[in-house]
Amino acid sequence: MRVYCRECGSKGRITKTNRLSRDYTELYCQCNDAECGHTWVASFGYRHSLSPSAKTTSQMAFHLARALPPGAQQDLLRELEGAR
Numbered sequence: 001m002r003v004y005c006r007e008c009g010s011k012g013r014i015t016k017t018n019r020l021s022r023d024y025t026e027l028y029c030q031c032n033d034a035e036c037g038h039t040w041v042a043s044f045g046y047r048h049s050l051s052p053s054a055k056t057t058s059q060m061a062f063h064l065a066r067a068l069p070p071g072a073q074q075d076l077l078r079e080l081e082g083a084r
């Protein structure tokens with residue numbers, strides 16, 4: 001990830017990250033230009049998904065199927081076999 005100093009436009013570097021939650025991280029940054037010396041905090045965060053995680057959807061399906069009564073689980077298996 002590339003960061004730029006807002007004061008002089010030079011490249012900066014991330015010196016420390018502080019993950020405040022699963023979706024939000026603070027980035028402590030420092031300007032690479034020694035004559036500038038600007039340091040700042042930027043943020044990096046999750047906004048929204050473009051397509052769902054395959055891990056999430058299969059895990060969700062597994063837990064839903066497991067919550068079904070045994071008879072309904074067999075019906076679901078038969079339906080899935082029939083759908084192939």
Ligand SMILES: [Zn+2]
Nearest residue numbers: 005008031036
């Ligand atoms: Zn700078």
